[in-house]
Amino acid sequence: MTDIAYRRVAEDLRSAIAAGEYPAGSHLPSENELMARYGVSRGTIRQTYAQLLRQGLIASRQGSRRVVVDTHRVQSFEDVISFSIWVRSMGGIPSGKVIRLEWRDATDEEQEKLNLGSGAAVVHMIRLRLMNDKPAMVERSAYPADIGRIVAGLDLERDSVTERLAAEGHAFARASHTIDALSAGREDARLLDVAVRTPLLRDRRVSLNAAGRPLEYTEDRYRADVVSFTIGNSEQVNHLARRSKPLRDPSSYRIAGT
Amino acid sequence: MTDIAYRRVAEDLRSAIAAGEYPAGSHLPSENELMARYGVSRGTIRQTYAQLLRQGLIASRQGSRRVVVDTHRVQSFEDVISFSIWVRSMGGIPSGKVIRLEWRDATDEEQEKLNLGSGAAVVHMIRLRLMNDKPAMVERSAYPADIGRIVAGLDLERDSVTERLAAEGHAFARASHTIDALSAGREDARLLDVAVRTPLLRDRRVSLNAAGRPLEYTEDRYRADVVSFTIGNSEQVNHLARRSKPLRDPSSYRIAGT
DNA sequence: GAGTGGTCTAGACCACTTG
């Protein structure tokens, strides 16, 4: 679809990997092979493989062919930023329940993170996110006024904010996350259907557009028995993904009655 | 230091950034400038900037000069893998207290993660890690026999396992992490000096050498009031770092008496 | 020794940002 050559080749390879044509651990085509197959130069193929490396799909070693990494997983920027896109990428059904939606003055933290002046108004939203109708995460988000106007007009039970904002010309281009752990408070516990003081995994992030303007400040609190993060890193590359836990040992987590 | 041109230029730029020559938000030299200054071709300079982008130090936009990213932070693979190196990079003093060190048969999980046959022996270590004599993390590590022999011979109260293994020819080249949250159990609580059921941030990882052989399987449990992880990501790049929390609001965490 | 990826050069055209 894209008209950029190295990305077209990368898309083909990702599809082939996803289709099982190159299983985990198997060798990928050499640079020479792909140059001939696509009629492009070596630099272009190297750009292709550099992208797959950044995305954590492959590993490479001088002298040996590139191999497919074993943790095969749909992997894109949007998977990490958008709960809806991530859930759908795993074949699940995402939904949301708006707990609160209001205009109010930005807190000090929101002013700082969203780069707003004092007294600026934001749209603040609290939303329970569900995966296949099971509570997975509570999301608390703040949007600057012009973005907030759009968000407030969406069907937040069903729409993906990320996708709808992108359609309006406000695509997220990058984000910086801080990940830590905290205890479920009373509201968290009630919404997520867990006991008070259950440990939750927290992701706070600022999402920026391509020009570096902050569009959203969000705090996500995940049930640690449902979601974890995976990160692969080396001197050359880091990659990040959300992971759904298989719930193989439900007894180790206390679930509150409702 | 290195004899690879693009890395030499990258080292120079990292030093200049660290020295404050290019403050956060400032513009970096154009590709043309660096080509002239170092007498290399454009491709080499582009490799340099690609590395700095991967490391999360800079951001780039077509048509505009590259800029230094604001979250300046010492950033290297070893910072994320090695507690000792990370603490020292922030000017702190790392130490460790060995709680248990033993040879035993690998558990099923260790066999899988370390790629060992059934019945294989591992060295298993539990160690409390301190930053400036304050408990920060409990580490539980398993090593295959040949690596374990080396580890068992170290001064584990003071040495960096990562650095000593590298000196013996067993350098870690990459790792894959799973991050989630859990409740402090009795042993965790006692060692970390927190109340039982305090939420902890957990990082489980397998560290591999360049050939892809697993050298270590580790589970780290961090005090969430002391350490968090930061991640920056975009379509092009992800980067990961540990962050020390400033402890600005100690009242929000219950600390157990000892 | 043949094949492969890592590094490097010297050009080119285009899209985008900025004065």
Added chain:
DNA sequence: AAGTGGTCTAGACCACTCT
């Protein structure tokens, strides 16, 4: 309009892996 980064080509030599 000039400058800058994004993409692409067509070569080259080297270090490493494999058999």
